[in-house]
Amino acid sequence: MKIYDMPDPEGHFGPYGGIFVSETLIAAIDELKAQYLHYRDDPQFQAEFAYELKHYVGRPSPIYHARRLSDSLGGAQIYLKREDLNHTGAHKINNTVGQAMLAQRMGKKRIIAETGAGQHGVASATVAARYGMECVVYMGSEDVRRQAQNVYRMKLLGARVVPVESGSRTLKDALNEAMRDWVTNVQNTFYIIGTVAGPHPYPMMVRDFNSVVGRECLTQMPEMAGRQPDVVLACVGGGSNAMGIFYPYIPHESVRLMGVEAGGEGVASGHHAASLVAGSPGVLHGNRTYLLQDSNGQIIETHSISAGLDYPGVGPEHAWLKDSHRAEYVAINDDEALHAFHTLCRMEGIIPALESSHALAQAMKMAPAMGKEQILLVNLSGRGDKDMATVAERSGIAL
């Protein structure tokens, strides 16, 4: 096994990552970094985190062997890491619990978050309620309209949802607005970023909190299947569920890591969100990474059927894993993801999130050409209850 110790102390993953923010945020980031590094090595913090993950989130999440699906494809065995069974229905809660615990120790009474589809917003509102903190969630006004149910969930949990009217009115603009709030209210406010992006230490910290997913797999796979998988697959928007499952596997070099981006209407159409597959390096949201940008360095609007993957950047560690060839990245388009969604519903009785359906679709593509003894482990990062309206609309059904 090769030692992997990214990022460096300044948050670099090779040429990626770093701290690209205005001077007004530097003190806040320095404070966060110092506090996180302290509590990361504090056994009491880690014990409480483990307790919360077990009793509040419901971990460990099981691994499920999708036998009917695998048999129907006639090749590799598909196993699902069931993050969809977590409290609030996705992997997002692992990270928000960790960051809320940190906020509490830092004496911050107010948390803010950005959200696209609303999953991270719901997970943030959830932990804010759990820890008795004020919560403000920034959400693009376009997403507020598309995700009315999640907006209501956040309100039920006591959060205030602020619609963002600037730019493309989606996730990236919500992130800009949350950063602006943080600059202004930094003394009493903790910003819970929902993915492995943003300035250092966020990419490292969010990865660490989510890496419980991969660590569980390392133990569960030998118990279930007698060995580690041949390939680990996960969808990549910002890339937090993928980093969560990839990270513990990075030193296990015989395990292929495959990230699946949103191909939208097809990468060639230009309507997609595949930053690693079709983008180029640049600087956005506090770090250097692959971006979807025009020839003048302006960030371009993305498209995906899955709001959670609809982001023009990607976590800097993925950029590094791509360039260093430790992980491979591919794109799955809307139709392929929808097909995988329906297949899993009918064949295994599991309704996956549209995000996770991208990873599943890639596994379904690969399985037939592989041997029956080979294993594909898919991170089923979330459940699809939130996607009912989107899927119904695509089928021409009004709910």
Next chain:
Amino acid sequence: MSRIPATFERLARAGRKALIPFFSVGDPSLALCVPTMQAMVSGGADILELGVPFSDPMADGPTIQRSSERALKNGVSLQDVLNAVTRFRQTDDQTPVVLMGYANPIERMGRERFADQCASAGVDGVLVVDYPPDEARELGKLLRPHGIDSIFLLSPTSTDARIKEIAALASGYIYYVSLRGVTGASNMDPQEVARQIARIKTAATVPVGVGFGIRDGATAHLLAGVADAIVVGSRIVEEIEASAADEIPARVGALINLFRQAMDA
């Protein structure tokens, strides 16, 4: 050497402080850029800060965000900004011009090409809002041979160590952000600003300007007593927003003149 040090020396001899207006190039149109710059100079501006539009201006408040969006709707690129400086230089070879913007358009153009183009256009200083000191140092190495200054921000939350680090890198002037927040906010405390500028001056050899939240002549007058330069941004962008296109140069010029008179009073 850029035009910036000579400008500060001339002002110091006259016992005056520098007035530095900001606006986004291409808001409301590229055609109005040079006339607006000229009107600012006639109104009493000493140094011009040109905003390079970016799709995700994380450090800016709503006013400058809107301004950036309007410019982008006009398709304005970093190259267009450089071309505007070239055109301005045909009629004004004295007034320093500073480009202020975010890293990505520069990264996309390539740092070397950007530095060369700044030199041929007649740019005097560059402020990259989201570059950390290490990255700014690399860009500075490319700008310095052309005599172009690297301008930096400092904030109320900057530590003494940070102030020292930035002071060692900065040339031209240092831009002190006078409040916690984004551009155009309104929670500034003049006495706190005076205390902070004194703190910066113990480490810095270049002049220290103040900006973010200066909305009227009275505040400008007050701060001119403690800082070497006053930066006015959002207030000017609001004037541009509120004016018909053909009135913009005249109205912006008149507004600058109000600030000028208040500062010199």
